[in-house]
Amino acid sequence: MLAITDLVLSTSTLPTILSNFWFNSREINFNACLTQLYFVHSFSVIESGILVAMALDRYVAICHPLRHFTILNNPLVAKIGLTMVLRGAILILPFPLLARQWPYCRTNIIPYTHCEHMDVVNLACADIHVSRYYGLFVLFCGDVLDMFFISVSYILILRAVFKLPTKDARLKTFGTCTSHLCVILAFYTPNLFGSLATRFGLNIPLHVYILISDIYLLVPPMINPIIYGVRTKQIRARLLRLVSLKGN
Structure with a gap:
């Protein structure tokens, strides 16, 4: 599920980004923009939920190892x-529906390489407080709540790890969580920064906003397979075999 979500996130934005840089194509149909907006945000919420489910799996595996599969x-x-x-699909559905009903009589230029919710609705010449408040509600029900559950899981995991008798056992047990922790940092750090900076208008140069937004959508899908591939013995052995064959 994580791999599929990463693929959807990257493929829903990468063609637009590449057409910007390669072909100087900087136009997008309004309906296509709303569709892209929906896929970006809904699959971001889905990926956040998947990370929570993975944290639950780590908690059960470490705190209740004998009953993990039960x-x-x-x-x-x-x-x-x-x-x-379903949470991601339903929670984000009002985004394009609300954005579609606002009148747009100002500029139609978005200073980003893809369509995002607040960037689109900020172009409207109407009172968009409903969209703003609902966006904050989604941020709370998605990222903030998910990060809370992940934090609770890891607090319980750390309690169980510190009860182990030896240092080697503690390091080995907690080492099973390193891949998940790396994915969490790669996903949430640019996501939360971009969301909060956009909503509260932090004094940050525009090119930094754009860079962080693109990093959030493109870097995690690129490094997640590497993070989990390095930890998987079969994949690591296969890659070493390929490298040794090329060396010969």
Whole structure:
């Protein structure tokens, strides 16, 4: 699910970004812009939910190792995944619906390489407080709430790790969480910074906004396979075999 979400996030924005830089094509249809907006934000919320589910998996694996497959059985995992997808799809649906109803009589230029919610509605010549407040509601129900649940999971994990008798056991157990922690940092850091900076108008140069926005959408999908690939013995062995063959 994480891989599919990363693919959708990158493919919904990468063609627009490449057409900007390669072909100087800087126009997008309004309906296409709203569609892109929906996919970017909905799959961001879905990915955030997947990271919460992965934190739950780490918690059960470390704190209840003997009951891991009993607690997180296949039907429950499927229900969790479906819940995260539905949450993202439904929670973001008002974004394009509200944005479509506003009158746009000012400029139609967005200073970004793709369409995002606040950048589009800020072009409207109407009272957009509903969109602003709902955007903050989504930020709270998505990233903020998910980060809270992830933090609670890792607090419980750390409590269990520190109860282990030896330092090697503690390092080995907590080492199983390093990939997940790296993915969390790569996803949430630019996401939260961009969301808060856009809403509260922090005095940051525009090119920094654009760079952070593109990093958030393109870098995590690129490095997530590397993060998990390095930790997987079969993938690591296969890559080493390919490198050794090329060296010969």
